[in-house]
Structures are given as structure tokens and as C-alpha cells.
Amino acid sequence: MNSLYKRLAIPYQVWLVLLVFLPIMAILLIAISNLTTANFNLSDISFQLSHWNDLVENQSLVDGEYFNSYLTAFKNSFIYASITTLVSFIFGYFLAYQIKKSRIKNKFIILTIIILPMWSNLILRSEALRSVMLDNNIFKSIFGFDILPFSVGTPAAVLFGLIFTYMPFMILPVYTALEKIEVNLEEASLDLGLTPFKTFWKVVFPLSFKGVVSGSIMVFLPTFAGFAIPKILSNGNIVLIGNIIETKFTYNIYNVGSMLALLILILILGSILLLTRFDKEGETLL
Amino acid sequence: MKKLLLAVTLMMIAISAVSCSSGPTLRLLNWGEYLNDDVITRFEEEYGITIKQTIAASNELFYSKIISNTTAYDLVIPSDYMVEKMVEEELLLPLDYNQIPNRALVTYMDGVVEIYNQMTTTTLARTGHTVDYSEYAVPYFWGTYGIIYNNRVDGLEEALNQYGWEVFFNSTDYFPNASRAMYDVPQDAYATAMIYLGHSPNEYSATFLSDAQTVLEGANFSQWGDDQLKKDVEAGNLDMAFVYTGDFLDRLYIQLDEERTIEEITADFNIYIPDTTIVFIDNMVIPYTATNLDAAHKFINFLLDPEIMALNAESVGYAVPTNEAYDVIVSHIDDTDSFYHNWAYANLTYYNKNAEGTYYPLTSLPSDFVDDITSMIDVVKTSN
Numbered sequence: 001m002n003s004l005y006k007r008l009a010i011p012y013q014v015w016l017v018l019l020v021f022l023p024i025m026a027i028l029l030i031a032i033s034n035l036t037t038a039n040f041n042l043s044d045i046s047f048q049l050s051h052w053n054d055l056v057e058n059q060s061l062v063d064g065e066y067f068n069s070y071l072t073a074f075k076n077s078f079i080y081a082s083i084t085t086l087v088s089f090i091f092g093y094f095l096a097y098q099i100k101k102s103r104i105k106n107k108f109i110i111l112t113i114i115i116l117p118m119w120s121n122l123i124l125r126s127e128a129l130r131s132v133m134l135d136n137n138i139f140k141s142i143f144g145f146d147i148l149p150f151s152v153g154t155p156a157a158v159l160f161g162l163i164f165t166y167m168p169f170m171i172l173p174v175y176t177a178l179e180k181i182e183v184n185l186e187e188a189s190l191d192l193g194l195t196p197f198k199t200f201w202k203v204v205f206p207l208s209f210k211g212v213v214s215g216s217i218m219v220f221l222p223t224f225a226g227f228a229i230p231k232i233l234s235n236g237n238i239v240l241i242g243n244i245i246e247t248k249f250t251y252n253i254y255n256v257g258s259m260l261a262l263l264i265l266i267l268i269l270g271s272i273l274l275l276t277r278f279d280k281e282g283e284t285l286l
Numbered sequence: 287m288k289k290l291l292l293a294v295t296l297m298m299i300a301i302s303a304v305s306c307s308s309g310p311t312l313r314l315l316n317w318g319e320y321l322n323d324d325v326i327t328r329f330e331e332e333y334g335i336t337i338k339q340t341i342a343a344s345n346e347l348f349y350s351k352i353i354s355n356t357t358a359y360d361l362v363i364p365s366d367y368m369v370e371k372m373v374e375e376e377l378l379l380p381l382d383y384n385q386i387p388n389r390a391l392v393t394y395m396d397g398v399v400e401i402y403n404q405m406t407t408t409t410l411a412r413t414g415h416t417v418d419y420s421e422y423a424v425p426y427f428w429g430t431y432g433i434i435y436n437n438r439v440d441g442l443e444e445a446l447n448q449y450g451w452e453v454f455f456n457s458t459d460y461f462p463n464a465s466r467a468m469y470d471v472p473q474d475a476y477a478t479a480m481i482y483l484g485h486s487p488n489e490y491s492a493t494f495l496s497d498a499q500t501v502l503e504g505a506n507f508s509q510w511g512d513d514q515l516k517k518d519v520e521a522g523n524l525d526m527a528f529v530y531t532g533d534f535l536d537r538l539y540i541q542l543d544e545e546r547t548i549e550e551i552t553a554d555f556n557i558y559i560p561d562t563t564i565v566f567i568d569n570m571v572i573p574y575t576a577t578n579l580d581a582a583h584k585f586i587n588f589l590l591d592p593e594i595m596a597l598n599a600e601s602v603g604y605a606v607p608t609n610e611a612y613d614v615i616v617s618h619i620d621d622t623d624s625f626y627h628n629w630a631y632a633n634l635t636y637y638n639k640n641a642e643g644t645y646y647p648l649t650s651l652p653s654d655f656v657d658d659i660t661s662m663i664d665v666v667k668t669s670n
Contacts, residue, residue, distance in 0.1 A: 054661075067668075067669050069661060069667075069669075072669075073664070073668060076668070130514075134518070134521065134523045135522075135523050136521050235508060235509035235510065235511060236470050236510030236511055236667065237507075237508070237509065237667060238667075239664055239667050239668045244664055247472070247660050247663075247664065248657075248660065251472065251473075251656050252653060252656070253653060253656065253660065256657060
């Protein structure tokens with residue numbers, strides 16, 4: 001039986017090697033050589049870093065100021081991902097806490113409702129969101145007022161879309177972490193004289209912190225590297241680094257696209273290393 | 287287990303039933319929804335050749351499917367610049383016009399002839415070779431790009447007709463409050479700016495690039511999109527957008543189906559096609575992988591028949607390339623059936639063969655130029 005289990009683990013390992021490991025190696029190779037996927041010929045490969053100059057040279061004069069679109073895009077990604085993570089944390093944490101505290105027997109139902117939006121396609125949801133944020137939209141024509149106070153193309157619209165999409169990724173790990181906390185610990189803290197407020201901050205929150213870290217990573221990374229939501233909700237006006245990479249690959253500029261993708265990979269590796277500092281056993285990643 | 291076996295057996299039967307149709311076949315590599323089913327039926331009945339279509343969504347995919355040679359396609363329908371690239375890389379077979387007698391019975395529209403000449407010009411400039419593209423390609427559909435506009439904005443229509451591109455790009459002097467949008471394809475954006483500046487959109491230099499950047503920044507685009515643009519203008523959420531003329535006709539036909547009249551619809555939104563604009567042309571070509579040359583030539587010949595070409599255009603919103611097929615379409619102008627009448631009207635109004643214009647198909651630029659253009663567009667987007 002054991003050997004059967006072993007064999008059942010093989011397909012996904014093969015998958016990982018073929019569709020994750022090898023492509024990452026290809027990205028690395030294309031980022032530092034003259035290869036392109038249109039001309040992926042290992043026999044005439046040569047080391048080439050000239051496109052890395054793009055990172056610093058890709059700037060142009062706009063209104064008398066030098067302007068680097070990659071840098072701006074990285075900055076945008078960082079700002080949007082940070083705000084999304086922070087807001088998801090504040091609202092997501094207390095929602096998870098409230099669910100844990102509530103006396104409802106079937107908490108599974110509530111969690112199901114939270115992930116309900118994910119049952120429909122991400123692009124479809126974003127397009128739907130966009131269509132109610134337009135100046136003339138179906139909601140306005142039926143009820144006479146706007147359901148959402150944001151208009152398409154503004155940073156607020158993009159942030160709303162990102163938070164709306166990624167908040168469940170914060171709620172679920174935080175809720176799991178909260179559920180693991182023994183009730184006795186809280187009771188002991190209250191018995192020994194701490195106020196409920198102090199109990200929360202000194203007992204509950206520190207014990208659930210692993211959930212917060214893992215939730216933050218699950219919100220931050222897809223927001224940082226994603227391109228679909230900002231593209232749809234900003235009318236193509238707000239450019240994140242993911243949008244730049246998408247454009248590069250669409251128009252067959254593989255070396256620059258791979259270079260930028262590699263930078264993001266390094267960033268992800270960095271944040272996973274950061275995570276292991278908080279969490280030596282790697283529990284939150286499970 | 288028995289059920290599983292049964293399912294597998296059924297699937298095998300289904301697969302073999304699909305793959306073992308008898309008789310000669312034509313393997314066609316095409317765009318989605320780009321061939322009228324009635325045309326397929328008539329072709330199969332007439333010649334006893336089965337058409338097997340494979341759908342791909344971009345010229346680059348056409349190219350890689352031919353290069354990889356996993357399926358031997360007999361006929362492909364790529365656009366202008368991809369035909370240039372395929373001829374350059376010797377992926378296409380010259381056509382045998384002895385097998386295409388219908389070619390002598392029809393004439394290409396002036397616009398089509400001009401596009402073919404432009405392709406020859408850009409190829410000559412790039413490679414130093416003179417190529418007559420009619421040796422390899424027969425046009426399938428073509429179309430212009432234009433500016434779809436919100437006709438509920440007072441005076442916009444008159445201004446566009448009088449000043450053209452100026453109204454679209456000069457947001458300081460013309461309609462500063464109007465919202466403008468560009469197709470989210472870097473080369474298209476660059477090309478329109480070049481046309482506005484009075485250059486050929488296929489020329490390239492660092493100076494042109496920075497001039498184009500200034501123009502695009504001056505337009506102050508509020509949106510960079512694709513399929514959304516036409517709907518946003520239609521709903522009054524956007525005032526001007528650069529799109530395919532076919533995009534506009536798509537929305538026009540949908541509204542006509544909802545029983546609105548042409549006058550009502552064009553009072554809401556309409557399209558302005560500049561005298562100098564970019565165009566695309568899709569062409570029937572035979573790749574070197576073709577195994578059934580006979581069927582491929584028969585299909586090209588069949589499509590050149592004006593009646594068939596018009597029939598094909600019934601389900602596709604682009605312009606037919608021959609004068610004869612165009613005449614068939616516009617002869618329906620007095621038809622009592624509103625579909626045929628509107629169809630003829632739309633072709634007369636928006637694809638009129640007598641319309642005078644300068645049409646530029648976009649050539650395939652070297653990849654470092656494309657890189658520079660996409661970077662420039664990213665700067666325009668991020669700097670506002």
C-alpha cells in the first residue's frame with residue numbers, strides 16, 4: 001500500500017518539474033542571454049545582459065522631469081499591494097475574529113459565504129465591478145443612484161477591486177489560526193485579572209499572528225504581481241509591474257519580460273525567507 | 287470499473303467517429319467566427335471536400351503553428367504584416383492562378399490594391415527585395431480603423447469631419463472635457479501619432495518616437511482598452527476612441543437587431559474614418575506544409591466568386607476585397623428585408639469603395655523597435 005501512495009505522489013512531482021521548475025529555469029536563462037522563445041536554440045546561446053541596462057536607461061523626459069516607467073510600475077505595485085494587504089488585514093482580521101466568537105453552530109456556512117465570490121471567474125467579477133462603476137451604469141439607470149462611490153480609472157476603484165478580491169485570502173488563514181487557540185488560555189487570562197481588551201492583545205493576537213503573516217503573503221504576492229484587476233478597473237491607466245511584463249510577453253520582447261519576472265521571483269523568495277524567520281516550523285505555509 | 291471501461295470505450299468510438307470522415311479534406315487555419323457556415327456547406331456539397339477548421343487567435347499563433355508543423359495546414363488566413371514575414375521566411379507557396387479562374391473575373395478594390403502596394407514598399411525598405419504579394423496571397427477581408435465618437439456631444443461630429451485627427455489628438459484646443467481612448471496596442475498608438483504628424487506609420491527613428499510620445503501625451507487619454515471601448519462610447523461613458531470600423535459595425539448591427547433605426551443609433555454614436563488611417567487585410571495563403579494543394583486552390587477560387595464572398599460577409603462585419611462582391615452587397619439597398627437593407631446601407635456608408643483615402647497596413651517592425659514603442663507607451667500611461 002505504501003508504494004501505491006508513493007506512486008500517487010509522482011504525477012504532481014512530474015508536474016512541478018515540467019511546468020514550474022523548468023519554466024523558471026527558462027525565465028532565468030532568457031533573462032541573462034540572447035535566447036527568445038521564438039528562437040530557443042541552445043546551440044547558439046550567448047551570455048547577454050545588455051537589456052538589463054533598460055532598468056536604468058528606460059527613462060524619458062516628461063514635463064521637464066526624468067521618468068522611469070519600470071521604477072514607477074514597481075513603486076505602484078508596492079503601494080497598491082501594501083494598501084490592499086493592510087486594509088484586508090484590518091477588516092479581515094476582525095471579521096474572522098467575529099466569526100470565531102459568534103455562537104452560530106455552523107461556521108462552515110459563513111466561511112462558504114465568504115469564499116462565494118470566488119466561485120465566479122476573476123475576470124468576469126472585475127468586469128462586472130467595472131460596469132457598475134461607470135458613469136452611466138445599469139444600477140444608476142434602474143435606481144437613480146450609484147451603488148459604489150468610485151469611478152472607473154481612479155486609484156480608489158483599483159484598490160476597491162483588489163481588496164474585494166483578495167480579502168478572503170486573509171480571512172481564511174486568520175480564522176484557522178484563531179480556531180486553533182485553546183479557549184482555556186483566554187479564560188485563564190481573564191481569571192488572572194486581565195481585561196478583555198488586554199487579553200485580546202496579549203494572548204489572542206500574538207497566538208494568531210502566524211495566520212496574519214501567511215494571510216498577508218497570500219494577499220500581497222498576487223496583488224504585487226497581478227495585472228488583470230488593475231488593467232480592467234483603471235481603464236489601462238494605472239500600470240503595475242505585472243502589466244508591463246504582460247505587454248513585453250505579448251509583443252515578443254522576451255528578454256526584458258523575463259528580466260522583470262526574475263526580479264519578482266527574487267522578491268517572492270525574499271518574502272518567503274522573511275516568513276521562515278517568523279515561523280521556524282513552516283506551519284503557516286501548510 | 288465497468289462504468290469506467292464503458293466511458294473509455296464510448297470516448298474512443300466518439301474520437302474515431304470524428305476522425306474517420308471519408309474523402310479529401312482541406313485543413314484550414316482560421317480566426318474564430320470568420321467563415322460563414324453556409325459557405326462551408328456549399329463548398330463541401332459542390333466539391334466533396336471536407337473543411338477541417340482550426341481556430342487561432344493571433345497572427346503569432348498562426349506563425350508558430352506553421353513553423354512547428356504538427357498539423358499540415360493547406361490554407362491559412364494571416365494578416366498583412368504576417369504575410370510579409372512568412373514570405374520573407376519562405377513559408378508560403380506561390381499560387382497557381384491557372385487553378386483560380388475566378389481571379390480574372392473580379393477586380394480588387396482600390397483600397398486593397400493600395401494595401402498590397404504598401405506592403406511591397408515596406409518590404410523593399412526593410413529587406414531590399416521587391417515582392418509582388420498577389421503571387422502568394424488572395425485577399426479575404428479587409429477593414430479600416432476609425433474614431434468611434436459619442437454623437438451626444440454637441441459639435442463633435444462637425445469638428446471631426448472638419449479637422450479630423452486634430453480633434454482626437456489636440457485636447458487643449460478641441461473639446462478639452464471630452465474623454466478620449468486609444469486601442470491598447472502600442473504599435474497602433476504609435477502609428478496613429480505618426481499619421482497625425484504627417485509621416486508614414488511604418489517609419490521609425492528615435493526622433494519620431496519622442497515626437498509620437500509628445501502627441502500621445504497631448505491627447506490625454508483617459509482609457510487604453512480593446513473590446514470595451516466600443517461599448518463605452520455606445521453607453522455614453524466615453525467620447526472618442528480609436529477602434530476598428532468593424533467594432534463599430536458590430537455594435538450597430540446589435541442595436542439594429544433591437545429594432546432601433548439607423549438614425550436613432552447614429553444620433554447616439556457613430557464612427558469617423560479619417561482620410562489617412564491604418565488598415566488591416568487578411569489573406570488566403572498556402573503554407574509550404576500544404577498536402578492538398580488542389581483543395582486549397584479550389585477554396586480560394588470558390589471564395590472569389592462574388593456571390594460566395596458576399597454570402598461569407600453576411601456573418602462577418604468586415605469589408606469584402608472585390609468590387610464585384612461589394613456590388614452584390616449594395617444591390618440589397620432596396621430590399622424589403624431590413625437585415626439586407628441595413629447591411630447594404632452599412633457597406634455603402636462605412637466601407638464605400640469610392641471613398642478616397644490613404645491606407646497604411648502596419649508592417650512588422652524589428653523587435654527592439656517594438657520594445658522601444660511599448661516602453662514609450664508605458665511611460666505615457668504611467669506619467670499622467
